[in-house]
Amino acid sequence: MSAQRPDQLSDPSAKSSDLSQRALLWIVASGFFMQTLDTTIVNTALPAMAHSLGEPVLNMHPVVVAYTLTMASLTPASGWLADRFGTRKMYFATILVFVIGSILCATAHTLPQLLAARVVQGIGGSMLLPVGRLAVLRSVPGAQYIAALASISIAGQLGPVVGPVLGGWLVESLSWHWIFLINVPIGTVGMLAVLRFLPNDLLPAAPRFDVLGCALLSGCMVAFSLALDVPFDDNRGAWSAALFMLAALTVWLYWLHARRHERPLFRLGLFGEPNFSIGLAGNLVCRIGFSAVPFLLPLLLQVRLGYSPLHAGLVLLPAAIAGTIAKPWIAPLVKRYGYDNFLLVNTILVGGSIVSFALITPDWPIALGIAQLSVFGAANSMQFAAMNSVTLKGLNKDDAGSGNSLFSMVQMLAIGLGVTIGGTLVNLFKDPSGAATSFSFQITFVIVGVITLVSAWVFRKMDPRYFR
Missing domain, CATH: 1.10.287 (Helix Hairpins)
Known part of the structure; x- marks a missing residue:
């Protein structure tokens, strides 16, 4: 890389461009953080929300599902809307809808009102990352694009780490309403920053979107x-x-x-690529199992073990920390053992650790619980990266964008299905009085763990030559 001349270093336009790029990355990273935060922050607040709304706690899982399912449904439209109206207008509108949805959530007085508000919030959340990523692509030079996306992804990884703890703290210190109200000042600053720093891109007419x-x-x-x-x-x-x-x-x-x-929307030829189809199916099955855990564990800890919301959120920290530490291990392990062997063993670790949560009781040693959560967090983190790579690796250039969009839909769908299946199973095995029992949680953990284990068999169906 050549050195810059002194006149370049002092060029006001260059400094202004650099400031705009940094501001853009902060804006998009903040939006991604809000999106991922609101996927997990609700989990530790569900018992308090149920009490406030006068609902059984086992009826509260649709609060999570409504948000994730809305995001899954509308994510494919985000790119077309950004092309049609411009990234600046769409990103401003996206944050505005997200903030309005957050306010509606905080002011809801009944469960149906809260579910409707979560749908509005999900409409905004579905486009925070795709439109923001597109804005970065159009504004950041190609040589800096990968580094820019990497910095944005850090914000997305912080959301699931901070969510349970922050949710628990807000519920205890203030009320559950504040898990939504904190989005208002963040979103307001974000909208003002969009108007100040995002370019007003004028694009040619966008191609017709496949609405049907x-x-x-x-x-x-x-x-x-x-x-x-x-x-x-x-x-x-x-x-x-x-x-x-x-x-x-x-x-x-x-x-x-x-x-x-x-x-x-997605051409049928995509599904003719066998490794992509099998990888997509394996991702869906695997993610259903471990997407249920962030919903079930805080519920178990508060409803059955008597933990406070903050304590329940803190208990989940070992999984998040272990997941962060394990990320550098992925590439060396895959390189040494291959995708096929790595996915087989690691999927068994993920599924087995989920099943092991059925053993948690009030007398369960805390050290053993931390070990279980650490194994789950580390294996889960590596599973994400390996499944993402193996599913998209074989797509050609023409199908990469469409395949990635479909993959994003499946990821969000799996989160909703995991919470739905987890909540349905706990309800199915509740006692006659309608209360969740220790057995209802135990059998649920076993079933969702077994669902995850089935994905190991799905991944074994992929073409071995693909792993070379």
């Missing part, structure tokens, strides 16, 4: 999630079966639609 394709896939995700959430008592099995059939119908209709559409 997006609606069909979104309908499939919603129907499938609701089908799993329907109680199996009170003769509601027929309603659940109807929702499963609706989900299957929308998939079939999308297949017919994509065959005829010139520019479908």
Whole structure:
């Protein structure tokens, strides 16, 4: 890299451009932090929210699902909206909708009101990262783009670490309403920064967006999630079966639609790449299992073991810290043992550690609990990276963007499904009085752990030549 001349170093326009780039990275990183924070901060606050709203705590999991499912449904539209209206306008609107949704969440007086508000918040949250990432791509030179994305990703990793602890602290010190209200000052500063620093990009006319394709896939995700959430008592099995059939119908209709559409949301050729399809299925199955854990553990600790919200949030810290420490191990381990062997062993570790949470009781040694959470956090962190890489690795340049968008949808869908399945299972095995028992949590941890273990079998179906 050549040295800069003194006149370049003192050039006001160069300094202004550098300041704008740094501000842009801070804006996008803050948005990503808010998105990931609100995925996890709610978990430790659910018992307090249930008490305030007069709802059974086992009925509160839709608060998490409504947010993640909305994000999964609308993520594919984010790129087109940014092209159509410009990244500056869209990012400002995205933060504004997110802040409005947060205010509506904090002022909700009933569970239906809170769920509707979480949908509004999810509409904004679905576009915080994709539109922000696009703004960085258009404003940061290619040589600096990878470093810029790496700095943004750090903010995303902090969200799940800070979320449970911050949520617990806010509930104890103030009230559960503040887990949403903290987004208001952050979002307000973000909107002002967008108007000040983001370029007002004027783009040519964007290509037509596949609205019907997006609606069909979104309908499939919603129907499938609701089908799993329907109680199996009170003769509601027929309603659940109807929702499963609706989900299957929308998939079939999308297949017919994509065959005829010139520019479908996701072209069918994507699914013809076997390793991508199998990797996508493995990701979905695996993530369902370990996405249930951040929801189930705070609930178990507070409802059954009597922990305070803050204490429950602090207990989850070992998993987050171990996950951060384990990240540098991924590349050397994959290089030495190969993706196939690494995914087999690591998936067993993740699934086994989830099953082991069934052993947690009031008398369980704290040191053993920390060890369990550390193993889960480290294996979980490495599983994320390995699954992401192995799923997208074989896509060609033309399919990389579309495949990554579909992969993002599946990731968000899996979080919602994990919470839905976890909440449904705890409800299914509750005692006759309607209270969650130790057994209901134990059997739930075993089942979601086994679901994760099944993904090891799915990953073994991938072409061995792909791992060379």
